[in-house]
Amino acid sequence: MILVAASSNLTNKIKQGLILSLSIYLGGMSFAARNAHADPSESQLVLTGSSTVAPLAAEIAHHFEKMHRQVRVDVQTGGSSRGIADARRGLADIGMVSRHLKPAEEHLWEFPIAYDGITLIVHKSNPVDGLSNNEVREIYQGRINNWKMLGGRDAPITVVNKAAGHSTLELFTDYFHLKQQEIRASVIIGDNAQGIKTVAGNPDAIAYVSIGAAAYDSGQGLPIKLLPVDQVSPTLFNLQSGKFPILRPLNLVTLEVPEGWVKKFIQFARSPEMKSIIQEQYFVPRPD
């Protein structure tokens, strides 16, 4: 009984203490936050969006900060859709989007900084050297399900598809006139690296991935082979001249006409000096 009586007293004390310390803590936090935002001598740019563009944008930001010490450029990721949403709501100064804008998004301003091509890859040991657009479509619809039907080995085809929401998936289905629900995939993947690793580890797999990443990994000795699309080889020349058919822009988007530091950053990202940095990230610079 004594224990119970003492305990209710102590419970109250603990409760009060907890509430007090929590409010002090939170109060301190928001005060600190307000102070930081009030610093006028430093400008901050926030970029959010596509995880494909983010490493490139972060590199560009790094060089931009070296030239303009008073500006900080924070690059965050989360996907193209988030880049659009954040730019719309004003949460980001610049959104990063790795595809063309859709009709409903055309009120935003888009500035391509580089391009990325998509091609099909198979295992190096696969004797098939090229596929017609129709063959690709039938493979992904499940109507061609054995490499023998295409002059290859007698082995079932492992169809690798991307998870919904990836802009490479949209680009791929648009180009080959496929509907997302008619694709019969054996493996669903997220990022390019995962697709490349899947094909390198499975001699009967086919996947579509970003050309830059695939070219780099095949150069590093990974057993993958890049296939031409519509008989156009995925070479840098074909990409830059616009001859290669499946190409997506890497865009910076803004809600308003860019001004001030936003304008300077976009100009810097599109300047010829950035070409080598774009190529270092295995993307295709804009043609002159």
Added chain:
Amino acid sequence: MLCTGVAVGVGLFFFWLIGDIFLKGAPGITWEFLWDEPENAGRKGGIAPVLVSTAAILLVTLGTAVPIGFGTAVFLAEFSQGKTTLGRMVRRALDVLASVPSIIFGLFGNAVFSHWMGLGFSILSGGLTLACMVLPILIRTIEAGLRAVPLSTRLSAAALGLSRVAVLRDLIFPAAVPSLAAGLLLGLGRALSETAALIFTSGYVSRMPESLLDSGRSLSVHIYDLAMNVPGGDTHAYASAWVLIVLLFSINGLTALCLDHWGKTRMRGL
């Protein structure tokens, strides 16, 4: 026989995993790697800012989660013996929270800490989000430890006229220290390996953080990005994974050492 086989299999798997990361990661480990800033999206340079951000995030997480967690656990174990409605409610809520996927915590942290409280993408938002995430595990482990102290101890102490506070401080807490450490380790492990929740809260910026309100990239986010979004980032992804594992091991070891030390001095005190 079968059980032995399975156990050996599990052990082998562990060594395979660790061995793989150590073999592929070790060549990339140099002093420069630990001291330099990342260059060329992390393919070159080092991980110094990433390490600092990770440490800062963990400090915020522990600084928030340990006091709140300890208080709640004491309340649950000592002041609500399973019968009160509040106690039941809190316990149920914690069990549900413990099974919530981390991405949900990420979105919650992004909405509450980053936007509603105005902390933006910052080490603080990330640490607070992780604190919410590790709280359920922390509280339930500490509570179990406090409950494990036999009732006879409490009764004898009360019979001797010791106050409730003295019993808690001198008898029950020391006995519950191993469980506190276990809870901390579980929480730390979960926090260190977290990616999804941090991408949306502490963010992706790999600059050296100057305050807790700067965005900072944690080690696991760095590894994820190098492995998934950066062609040619594999070597440094492995090296960073090596650092992460060494970090986990040393935290484990350090906790064990402290426990040992603390246990001994306490015993002498009694």
